Each structure stands twice: as C-alpha cells, then as structure tokens.
Amino acid sequence: MLEKLNLDGKVALVTGGGTGLGREMALAMARAGADIVIAGRRPGPLEETAQKVRETGMRALALSADVTDLSQVASLVSRATETFGHIDILINNAGYPAQQQYAIWDVSDEEWHAGIEANLSSAFYCSRALAKQMVQRGRGRIINISSGAGIRSLRDNYMYSVGKAGLVAFTKALAMSLGRFGVTSNCIVPGSVPTKSRDAAEGAPPPARNVPVGRVGLPQEIGPLAVFLASDASDYMNGQTFFLDGGAFAGGVTPTGYIREAPSLGGAKEQT
Amino acid sequence: MPVPREWALEDKVAVVAGNGLGWSPALVEALSEAGAQIVAVARDRAQTAAMLSRASLSPARTIQLSADLTRPSDVRRAVRKVVAAFGRIDILVNNPQRVVVQPFLATSLLDMRRMLDENLKSVLLCCREVGRVMVAQGKGRIINITSILGERGIANEALYCAAQGAVIQLTRALGLEWAPSGVRVNAIGCGWFTMEQIPQEEQEKSLLVRYLPSRRLGVPEDIGPLLVYLASDACDFIAGQTVFVDGGALVHL
Structure with missing residues (x-):
C-alpha cells in the first residue's frame, strides 16, 4: 500500500519555493x-531551485510572482497550467516577514492590511485560482504552511499571528468545502526549524534547549511530510494540522525543560 | 519497494500489540512492506495469526507472542522475549480495540475496569516496558492508535471516550518526557472506518457518510503509510502529537 506515496505524473506548485x-x-x-x-x-533563488529539481530528472518551471497581487496570481496559474496541463498539488508556503513587534496602537492601517494580505490572502488567492480545476479533475491537494504563532501566539505581533491562524481556519474551510470532490486540504506547522527567511519572520529561533527534543529542526525534515500530504497516501486526512515542532505543542504550559521535582523513589526501585 | 529512502524500516524490529481485529493486519502489512521485522503480540495464537494474515513476510521475519496485555507480568515476559530474540525494539505500535456502545447508567464496575484495562492499562504497560528498552537504547518510536472519540464526545460511549482521551494525553506527556532520550511518542487518531469494501453509492446512503467532509468511510489502507512515516527515522522532529485520519470529521461544525 506504500506505492501510494509515489507522486509520478503529478504537478506541484510551491509558493515561496x-x-x-x-x-x-x-x-x-x-x-x-x-x-x-x-x-x-x-x-535568482527560484532559478537555483528549478535547476536542483531538474537534477532529480523532473521538469521544473520557475515563475517570478508576488502572490499578494491578483493579476500576478492569475498569470502564474495560467502559465503553470499551460506548461504542465494541470496542477495537482498547491503548497501555500509564501509568507511575509512580519517584523512588527510593537504595541497595538502603533500598528498602522497599511501594516495591518499588508500583513494579512501576505500571510493569509495570498493563500486564498492561489487556492481560489486552482480549486476549480482540481474539483473538475476530481483530485487535488492543498497544503498550507502556518506557524505555531497561529495556534498559540507571539507578543506584540498581530498580523503574523492572526494571518497564520487564518490559514488554519482556511485549511478547515477548504476541507469542509472541497473534500467531497476529492480535494483535501491540510496544514503544516513548522516549529523551531531555522531558515534565513523564517528567522526574518519570527526572529531568531529559540536555542535548541528550548525545543523538547533538544535540537532545532532541519529544513529537509519537512520534505517527507510534504510528500506524504501531497500523495494519495494521505487521502483520508483532511483539515488536519501537522506539527513539525520537536514536541513543542504537546507541552507549553511551562518553559521547556521545566520539570517538577519527583518525590524521591527511596532507592529508585523499578516499579512492577 | 516504492518507499522513499528516508522512510525505509529495513530490518527494524516492530512490536505490534493489540488484537487481530479491524485494521491490525493492514498496520502489520504496511510496516512489513517498508521492511520491518514484525512481532505480533495479542491474547492468543488466533489473534496474532490474524494480525499477520496480510503481511507478505517470510515466517522467519515474524514472531508471534501470546500475552494478556493487561497483566504486567505477561507484558514484561513478552518484551524480554523480543529483546532476547532481536537485541532491541525499534518500533512499538499500541493498537487496542475494545469498543462498547452502552449507556453510562447501565455501566457496571466490571465494564469500567474491562474498558480501562484493555484500552488504557495495556497501553500504559506496553509503553512502560518497551519504553524502558527504548530509553536505554537512546532511540525508539511509539505509535498509539487512538480515535477521534478521544478528542470529541459521543453519547453511549463515555468509557471509550474517556480511555481514548487518556491515550491522547499519555501520548503528549510521554512525547515530552522521552523527547530528550530520542524516543518519539505519537498517535494516530482514526475517524469512522469500515473493514469492508462498500461502493461509494452505497456509502452515501448513510447519514454519517454524508456528514463527513470526505464523503466516505476510512479503510485500513488509509492509516498504513502514515504509520510507516511516524515509525521511520525521517520522523524525528514530531513528538507528542496525535494525527487524525478522519476524512475531515473533526473539522465539521
């Protein structure tokens, strides 16, 4: 049953790719x-990634686009579809470095709108542009990349937290609406997985000692998860949020590593 | 084998504890397809044989052990046998499946004990005994199979809901407690599944199916690949999580 993990013949569009x-x-x-x-x-980076894709033997198309701009989304989708015939998998990964970290009364209208556009509306625009062809083909995968800040939160950071929370809700709305047409939608929440662009968005990641598993994640660790969610093997997962976070979301009621003293075991006898 | 390189379970020792019911054979099949050696542990030989019924394995790569998973001494003995045979345990899958539909007011003390023993105590014991081995190894994967009914309530299944909720919390707590030891504890929460092949047309006659965003019941094959992922070395940065495979049931208002 593992042959379903194969993506042969499928076409994926990755924003922020x-x-x-x-x-x-x-x-x-x-x-x-x-x-x-x-x-x-x-x-520059798009072409580099495209070249790496071609080295795997697959076809690649690098398209420069700002996914908060409706006309650019439209031409992105039409060029991608013309080139490959169809898109099976959409990964809404483009985000926006929400550097805002100040009191709510200092957030301008423009900053609010720009932050929500970049973190949330961009995913809506791309999904809207591709949903109909997925429904018509009776299959499709939409994967949104959110953030822990969208489930819990960050201090003095409104557009990033709210936009990323919106992505989780958007994932569920898509799941409810498109599931019966064979189009599933799921979400990945990467935790402490430092990359240059994420550091810009969320600030430098906390040190490894603040991650339950005792290390930060490696960017390549998201690969197998994305393949699984993009493949037919995940056909019955719909509306889910997958945490790639070293255990962070399992806890969180104390600082990581905070352990309440266990009473002495009196010789630490193993219990039967 | 079509498994991505990172997912291969080549020669890993996987203990599957539970019974021969439901999706057990599919779980075993998925693990063995990825290359794992299987130890099936259940109450008796009939159950373990049922668990292995779909595995395309040479008998040399499987062991069947009979044990009452609600008895600490039985679990200990089983774990000792596995370690004696293989020297280690890489993967533990806890898959108890006792479902009872019964109004809570009709529940006897014996019903309570049976439900909690089979659906929770067995998981606690297997986690503790296998966990001892894995923590000492500095590596391991535990996957508890649980249900959306550990997350949401339903009438006439209070005991089952309570037990499954406990398994989800156990998964979080152990996921954290053993995170520094390299032992990853996660769970798969199953939605509404069927073990039969029911044509789509037939399924849609059911009110429940029409309620589900994915408009079909789950089948055992829907959890196999996820299980392999959670059991693999590739899945080292996920801990304490319950992943629901429910066709969107939990998304419904």
Missing part, C-alpha cells in the same frame, strides 16, 4: 516523482 522550507518541499516532491512549479518574488 525559491528558498528555505519551500525549496526543501519542492525538492522532496521532485524526488518522489512530481514536476514542480516554483513561484516567488526573487528570480
């Missing part, structure tokens, strides 16, 4: 057999 986690997901899916469209703002 030039760098960081987007690049890792694109490469992992290519190794699993998918052709890849990579979208992003900077042509």
Whole structure:
C-alpha cells in the first residue's frame, strides 16, 4: 500500500519555493516523482531551485510572482497550467516577514492590511485560482504552511499571528468545502526549524534547549511530510494540522525543560 | 519497494500489540512492506495469526507472542522475549480495540475496569516496558492508535471516550518526557472506518457518510503509510502529537 506515496505524473506548485522550507518541499516532491512549479518574488533563488529539481530528472518551471497581487496570481496559474496541463498539488508556503513587534496602537492601517494580505490572502488567492480545476479533475491537494504563532501566539505581533491562524481556519474551510470532490486540504506547522527567511519572520529561533527534543529542526525534515500530504497516501486526512515542532505543542504550559521535582523513589526501585 | 529512502524500516524490529481485529493486519502489512521485522503480540495464537494474515513476510521475519496485555507480568515476559530474540525494539505500535456502545447508567464496575484495562492499562504497560528498552537504547518510536472519540464526545460511549482521551494525553506527556532520550511518542487518531469494501453509492446512503467532509468511510489502507512515516527515522522532529485520519470529521461544525 506504500506505492501510494509515489507522486509520478503529478504537478506541484510551491509558493515561496525559491528558498528555505519551500525549496526543501519542492525538492522532496521532485524526488518522489512530481514536476514542480516554483513561484516567488526573487528570480535568482527560484532559478537555483528549478535547476536542483531538474537534477532529480523532473521538469521544473520557475515563475517570478508576488502572490499578494491578483493579476500576478492569475498569470502564474495560467502559465503553470499551460506548461504542465494541470496542477495537482498547491503548497501555500509564501509568507511575509512580519517584523512588527510593537504595541497595538502603533500598528498602522497599511501594516495591518499588508500583513494579512501576505500571510493569509495570498493563500486564498492561489487556492481560489486552482480549486476549480482540481474539483473538475476530481483530485487535488492543498497544503498550507502556518506557524505555531497561529495556534498559540507571539507578543506584540498581530498580523503574523492572526494571518497564520487564518490559514488554519482556511485549511478547515477548504476541507469542509472541497473534500467531497476529492480535494483535501491540510496544514503544516513548522516549529523551531531555522531558515534565513523564517528567522526574518519570527526572529531568531529559540536555542535548541528550548525545543523538547533538544535540537532545532532541519529544513529537509519537512520534505517527507510534504510528500506524504501531497500523495494519495494521505487521502483520508483532511483539515488536519501537522506539527513539525520537536514536541513543542504537546507541552507549553511551562518553559521547556521545566520539570517538577519527583518525590524521591527511596532507592529508585523499578516499579512492577 | 516504492518507499522513499528516508522512510525505509529495513530490518527494524516492530512490536505490534493489540488484537487481530479491524485494521491490525493492514498496520502489520504496511510496516512489513517498508521492511520491518514484525512481532505480533495479542491474547492468543488466533489473534496474532490474524494480525499477520496480510503481511507478505517470510515466517522467519515474524514472531508471534501470546500475552494478556493487561497483566504486567505477561507484558514484561513478552518484551524480554523480543529483546532476547532481536537485541532491541525499534518500533512499538499500541493498537487496542475494545469498543462498547452502552449507556453510562447501565455501566457496571466490571465494564469500567474491562474498558480501562484493555484500552488504557495495556497501553500504559506496553509503553512502560518497551519504553524502558527504548530509553536505554537512546532511540525508539511509539505509535498509539487512538480515535477521534478521544478528542470529541459521543453519547453511549463515555468509557471509550474517556480511555481514548487518556491515550491522547499519555501520548503528549510521554512525547515530552522521552523527547530528550530520542524516543518519539505519537498517535494516530482514526475517524469512522469500515473493514469492508462498500461502493461509494452505497456509502452515501448513510447519514454519517454524508456528514463527513470526505464523503466516505476510512479503510485500513488509509492509516498504513502514515504509520510507516511516524515509525521511520525521517520522523524525528514530531513528538507528542496525535494525527487524525478522519476524512475531515473533526473539522465539521
């Protein structure tokens, strides 16, 4: 039953695919057999990733686009679809470095709108542009990349937290609406997985000692998870949020590593 | 084998504890397809044989052990046998499946004990005894099979809900407690499943199926690949999590 993990014949579109986690997901899916469209703002990294995809033997198309811009989303989707015929997998990974970290009364209207556009609306625009063709083909995968800040929160950080929370809700709304047409939607929440772009978005990650498993995540660790969620093997997962976070979300009511004193075991006899 | 390189369970020792019911054979099949050696542990030989019924393995790569998983001495003995045979345990899958539909007011003390013994105590004991081995190894994967009914309530299944909720919390707590030891504890929460092949048309006659966002019941094959992922070395940065495979049931308002 594991042959379902194969992505042969499938086409994936990854936004923010030039760098960081987007690049890792694109490469992992290519190794699993998918052709890849990579979208992003900077042509340099996009072309680099495309080249790496081609080295796996799969086809790649690098398209420069700002996914908060409706006309650019439209041309991105039409060029991708013209080139490959169809898109089976959409990974909404593009995010926005929400550096805002100050009191709510100092957040301007423009900053609020820009933050929500970048973190949330971009995923809506791309999904809207692709949903109909997925429904018509009776299959599709939408994977949103959210953040722990969207489930719990960050101090003095409104657009990032609210936008990422919106992505979790958007994932569920898609799941409810498109599931019966064979289109599933799921979400990945990467925890402490430092990449250059994420550091810009969330600040430098906490030191490894603040992650329950005792280390930060490696960007390539998102690869197998993305392949699983993109594949037919995840067909009955819908609306779920998957935490790739070293255990952070299992706890959180105390600082990591805080352990309440156990009473002495009196010779530490093993219990039967 | 079509498994991505990172997912291979080549020669890993996987203990599957539970019974021969439901999706057990599919879980065993998925692990063995990925290359694992299987130890099936259940009450008796009929159950362990049922667990192995789909595994495409040479008998040399499987062991069947009979044990009452609610008895500490039985669990200990089984674990000792596995360690004697293989020298280690890489993967533990806890898959108890006792479902009782019964109004709570009709529940006897014996019903309570049976339910908690089979669905919770067995998991506690297997986690403790196998966990001892894994913590000492500095590595291991434990996957508890649980249910959406550990997350949501339902009438006439209070005991089952209570036990499954406990398994989800156990998963979180052990996921954290053993995180520094390299032992990853996660769970799969199953939604509404069927063990039969029911045509889609037939399924949609059911109110329950029409309620599900994915408009079908789950089948055992829906959890196999996820189990392999959670059991693999590739899955080292996920801990204490219950992943629900429910066709979107939990998303419904």
